[in-house]
Amino acid sequence: MGKKNKKSAEHKERVAAKQSKKADKKDKKHKSKGKDADSDAEDADLDAILAQYAEEQARFLKVTEVVSEPPTPRSSATVLASPSNRNELLIYGGEYFDGTLATFFNNLYVYLIDRGEWREVTSPNSPLPRSGHAWCRGGNTGGVYLFGGEFSSPKQGTFYHYNDFWHLDPATREWTRLETKGKGPPARSGHRMTYYKNYIILFGGFQDTSQQTKYLQDLWIYDTSKYTWYNPQLSTASQKPDPRSSFSFLPHESGAVLYGGYSRVKVTAGAGGKPTKGGPQRMTMKPMVHQDTWFLRITPPAPEAPSNSPPSVRWERRKKPANAPNPARAGATMAYHKGRGILFGGVHDVELSEEGIDSEFFNTLFAWNTDRNRFFPLTLRRPKNTGKSQQNQAKSRNRGKADEEELLQNLKALEARKGIRTDGDDSDDDILPKQEDEPVEPEKPAIVRFEMPHMRFNAQLAVQEDTLFVFSGTYEKGDREFTFNDLYSIDLGKMDGVKEIFYNEPGNWHLLNEADSDDEMDEEEEEEGEEDDDEDEDAMSLDTASAAPTESTEATVPSVTKDLEQLDVEEQGADQGAEPSVQDSRPLPRPFESLREFFSRTSEEWQKILLDTLNERGAAVDKNIKELRKDAFNMAEEKWWDSREEIMALEDEQEAAGIGEVVSIADRGENAGGAGRRR
16 A cells, blocks of 8 residues: 555656646747756856857958858747848848757848848858847838847757847848947847837847746837937836737837737645645746737927937737637737738647646737737638639729829819929829739749648748748647748738748658647548538539629629628627727728729829828928828728728628629719619
C-alpha cells in the first residue's frame, strides 16, 4: 500500500513538472523566455558575442545590395511596406531555434514586388542581431524607425534587451543610430510602435530577467523634428491599458488605436493550480490574452507654446469590438490598411489537467474597422466567369467616361461660384486608380491557391498598395515547433486567391505527419465528406437560382443602400456591447463596382461634400481643380474600403441568386431613350 502511494506521489510530481515545463514553453512562445536546466547562463558572455558581431560588421566598407535567395527561416522578424517605393517590401532581423541552438539575424532583405526579386543589404552601420524589436514608418518625416528587441546566448540561457534607436532610409538603405536628447525608453522587446504626424509612438512590451518577466505599460512619444523622447505622466485617476506585449497598434488621424495583447498576471491558486477560497494558497502566474481596445488621443502643443513643450495625450477605453475573433487568441498579428487593421492567425491555449496545455491554431483573416470598432471576416472568392461580365465592365467604363466629361463641366460651374483656382494640370491619370483589368504579364507563373496559408501564430504582415503580404510564423504539434519559411500575397480588394511567392518546407515538417493519429485522419475525412455534400447542395441551389428568368432580375434587386443599412442594423442588434453606428448619408458603392467606377459615378457628390465641409469650417478654398478632385477621391476611397466587407457580402448573396451586375434604374434612364425613362 505504501509503495502504491509512493508511486502515485511520483506520478503527481511528474505531471506537475510536465505542466510547469509546457507552461514555461508557452510563455516563451508568447515572448516570455523560459530558462532551461541545461542552459549556458554560466558560460555565455553576451558582451563578447555582440562585440564579435560588431567587429565582423565593421569590415563592410559601404552599403551593398546583391540579388539573393529568399530569407532563411526566422521568427519574430519585422516586415514593412517601404514608405519610399510602392514596389518594395522590407524584412529585418528575427531568430531561428532548431530545437538546440538559437540564431539571431540582422540582415535587411528587400523584396521587389513587380520583379519577384530578392535583395540582401549589408551595411557597416546596421543594428546588431535581434528579434522581438519594433519598427514603423516615420509619418510626416519619412523613413523607418526601429527600437529595442532582444538577443540571447545560443542555448537561450542568458538574454539581453536593447534600448537603441535607429533610423533607416529605405531609398539609400542607410542605417543611422539616433542620439536623442534626454532620457529615452528603457530596454525591452515585444513592444509596438506606430506614427502620428511627426511623432513616433511606443507602448508596452516586456523585460526579461533571470528571475521574472516584467510586462510594461509605459508610453513614450518621440518628436522627430526635435529629436526628443517624451514620457507623458498621466494622473492616477486616468485610465490606461494594462501591461502587455504582442498587441496591435495602428495609426489614426487623431492619434493611435490599440487592440489585444498578451501578458501573465499573478493569481492566488490552491494546491492543484486552480483558484480556491479555502485551503493552502500560493501565488502563480496565469497567462492572459487581452481583448480590450483603446484609443490614444494626441494633441500637439499650441503654436505659441514653448519649443520644448510635449504633446498632450489621453487614453480612452472603447467598448468591446463587435464580431471579435472567437475564441480569444494570442499571436494574432495585424497590419494597417486605410483605416482598417487586417488580422491573421493566432493560437488559443486550453489548460488540461493531465496533458498540460492544448493549443488550437487559426488561419482566418479579419478586417477591423477602427472607427466603427467592428471586425469583419475576410474570405477568398473564386474568379468570376468571363464573357458577359466583361461586356458589362466595358459598359460601366463607358458610363464612367461620360460621367467624367459631365464632371468637368460641373467643375467649371463650381469654379465660377466658389472662386476655385485653375492652375495646375487637370489630368485625372494620377488621381483615379488603374483599371483593375489591365493585363500584367508576370515573369514567372504564380501559384494561386483558394485556401488560406497554413495555421500559425506570430506571422508577420504588411500591406503595400492594397495587397496583404504574410511572412513566416510558427506552428506547434505536441512538443514540436515548426517555423515557416514562406511568403504569400492577397489582393484585399478582389480576395481572388492566395498567391504563393515562395515556400520552403520546414526542416522537420515530416514529423508533423508522423504525429497525426489515425483518429485525426478519420475526422478530417469525415469533415471533407461533409464539405463535399455541402458543395453539392450549394451547386444544386445555384443551378436552381440560375434557372430563374433574368429579365426581371433588376426589378427584384433591392436598393444597395437599404441592404447596407439593414445589414448594419441586424449586426448591431446581434453584437452585445458594440458601439452604435453613425448614420452616414454619403454615397455608397454598389455591388461589383470597382473603386474607379465608384468615384467616376459619385465624384461630383464627393466634391460637393468636400466644399460644404470646408465652408462649415470657415476654411478658404485655395485649391485648384486637380487638388480638389484628389481630396474628393481620398474621401471616396476611404468610404469604398469602409464598406468593402458589407458590399462583398451582398455580392456573394446576389451571385448566389444569379446576379452578375447591379445597374441603377436612374443611371439606365439617363443613358436611354424615353421608354427607359418611363420604366
